[in-house]
Amino acid sequence: MKSYAVILFYSHNYAIWAADVLKKQAIEHKLMPVPRHLSSECGYCVRIHEHDSHRACSLLTDNRIEFDRAETLGEA
Amino acid sequence: MLFSSMSPKKVIYFDNAATSFPKPQPVIDAVMEYMTAIGANPGRSGHQLSVNAGEVVFLARQAIASLLSVRNPMRVIFCLNATEALNLAISGLTNTGDHVITTSMEHNSSIRPLKELERSGKITLTIVPCSRNGVVEIDELEKHVTASTRIMVINHASNVTGTVQPLRTIGALCRQKNIILIADCAQSAGIIPLDIQQDNIDLLAFSGHKGLYGPTGTGGLVMADDFDFSRMRPLKYGGTGSASDKVYQPAFIPDKYESGTLNVAGLSGLYAGILHVTSRPDGIHGVHAGKKALVRYFLDRAKSIPGFTGYVPAELIETGVVSFNIEGIEPSTVVQILAEDYTILARPGLHCSPLAHQTIGTFPRGTVRFSFGLFNTEDQIDTAIRALNKISTGKRHT
Numbered sequence: 001m002k003s004y005a006v007i008l009f010y011s012h013n014y015a016i017w018a019a020d021v022l023k024k025q026a027i028e029h030k031l032m033p034v035p036r037h038l039s040s041e042c043g044y045c046v047r048i049h050e051h052d053s054h055r056a057c058s059l060l061t062d063n064r065i066e067f068d069r070a071e072t073l074g075e076a
Numbered sequence: 077m078l079f080s081s082m083s084p085k086k087v088i089y090f091d092n093a094a095t096s097f098p099k100p101q102p103v104i105d106a107v108m109e110y111m112t113a114i115g116a117n118p119g120r121s122g123h124q125l126s127v128n129a130g131e132v133v134f135l136a137r138q139a140i141a142s143l144l145s146v147r148n149p150m151r152v153i154f155c156l157n158a159t160e161a162l163n164l165a166i167s168g169l170t171n172t173g174d175h176v177i178t179t180s181m182e183h184n185s186s187i188r189p190l191k192e193l194e195r196s197g198k199i200t201l202t203i204v205p206c207s208r209n210g211v212v213e214i215d216e217l218e219k220h221v222t223a224s225t226r227i228m229v230i231n232h233a234s235n236v237t238g239t240v241q242p243l244r245t246i247g248a249l250c251r252q253k254n255i256i257l258i259a260d261c262a263q264s265a266g267i268i269p270l271d272i273q274q275d276n277i278d279l280l281a282f283s284g285h286k287g288l289y290g291p292t293g294t295g296g297l298v299m300a301d302d303f304d305f306s307r308m309r310p311l312k313y314g315g316t317g318s319a320s321d322k323v324y325q326p327a328f329i330p331d332k333y334e335s336g337t338l339n340v341a342g343l344s345g346l347y348a349g350i351l352h353v354t355s356r357p358d359g360i361h362g363v364h365a366g367k368k369a370l371v372r373y374f375l376d377r378a379k380s381i382p383g384f385t386g387y388v389p390a391e392l393i394e395t396g397v398v399s400f401n402i403e404g405i406e407p408s409t410v411v412q413i414l415a416e417d418y419t420i421l422a423r424p425g426l427h428c429s430p431l432a433h434q435t436i437g438t439f440p441r442g443t444v445r446f447s448f449g450l451f452n453t454e455d456q457i458d459t460a461i462r463a464l465n466k467i468s469t470g471k472r473h474t
Binding site: 010011012013014015016017019020031032033034043044064066 | 118119120121122123126127130131133134137138148149150316317318319326328330331
């Protein structure tokens with residue numbers, strides 16, 4: 001079983017931008033609907049492996065891509 | 077066919093300053109691809125097609141940011157056209173008591189919102205006169221700056237004359253005087269190399285359907301990376317697909333200014349249009365040089381037309397736009413004959429720029445305007461020269 005984390009954004013526009021940056025750095029990720037228990041957003045968030053969470057968030061910060069927070073999603 | 081039209085192969089289209097035509101095949105293909113394979117709403121749902129639509133919008137946003145040297149692609153705000161972008165900037169930034177400076181070469185897209193604000197008593201407005209060639213002197217601009225001057229609105233390239241204002245110098249003046257520079261680049265984006273940082277521009281309005289070869293209904297406002305947008309109000313309010321639990325407009329960009337579903341089909345085509353233009357030999361520089369060459373070619377040969385009057389020397393025309401008249405014949409008549417007898421399509425009149433025509437001395441009659449695009453050729457210009465020769469001597473083609 002793998003553990004996942006999701007990175008939540010204020011806007012879907014930033015989620016897409018983040019996915020573009022993660023892709024260029026070969027960090028495995030997936031854009032997915034925002035889980036209702038985490039946010040009432042109707043857009044999407046980025047799901048990553050939990051072990052990539054710190055690196056991914058640092059990368060987004062370095063690229064000045066604003067995000068709300070990262071949350072552990074548990075096993076999937 | 078749903079719509080009536082002319083056979084595109086027979087048409088000589090010299091109206092690219094209104095909107096470019098034909099569109100490159102990759103632009104048409106991109107619109108079709110979105111319409112047939114994606115079709116969804118970006119950011120409103122979480123499913124794959126919604127994600128794909130979001131990616132389309134992001135690609136277009138990133139391409140515009142790269143074209144204009146903006147680091148943060150979220151500073152590209154998509155609008156319907158440059159007019160809407162200028163209205164957003166002008167109405168969003170002006171406060172009661174502000175003084176705004178603009179020039180006598182502006183299009184109605186900025187003059188009308190400015191005059192409306194002046195008439196309502198919200199702002200005072202100075203329209204600085206330009207030379208007969210349509211160029212403003214920096215000293216003229218500077219001498220009208222007052223303590224309450226907050227904004228300058230400058231049309232980079234005229235849709236009447238094809239001449240350009242010294243944006244970089246004007247921008248330096250604005251920086252020095254702490255004035256916000258709004259640049260109307262409807263006629264120059266995709267035709268003249270632009271760098272929002274180097275050119276000292278705060279807000280840049282662009283058209284997506286002219287020099288960038290996207291579909292109509294595309295354009296936008298680009299904010300420089302260091303521009304503080306916190307006090308710029310939105311033009312419209314509504315659903316953004318973000319902060320959906322809040323009843324107030326989000327403060328973050330681009331959502332703050334992009335309410336309602338975007339024209340994703342149009343932006344698909346715009347993305348392909350930007351790729352088409354920038355991947356040409358020598359990129360935008362090559363486009364610019366090509367347009368200047370067509371203008372030179374036309375004006376060199378137009379000298380032989382009896383009664384031909386041009387208004388600006390070829391060396392000052394930067395965007396492929398040429399205004400002219402034929403003595404004794406109304407511009408609308410010239411354009412009508414060109415269309416009916418030769419399928420040469422051009423635009424007569426005042427081109428939504430009455431002040432520019434006053435500046436060059438062609439108000440209220442206006443001019444015939446040829447505006448050349450990527451697909452025009454010297455052969456087409458030769459055909460137009462022959463047609464204009466016949467029109468000027470009163471001989472209709474049969």
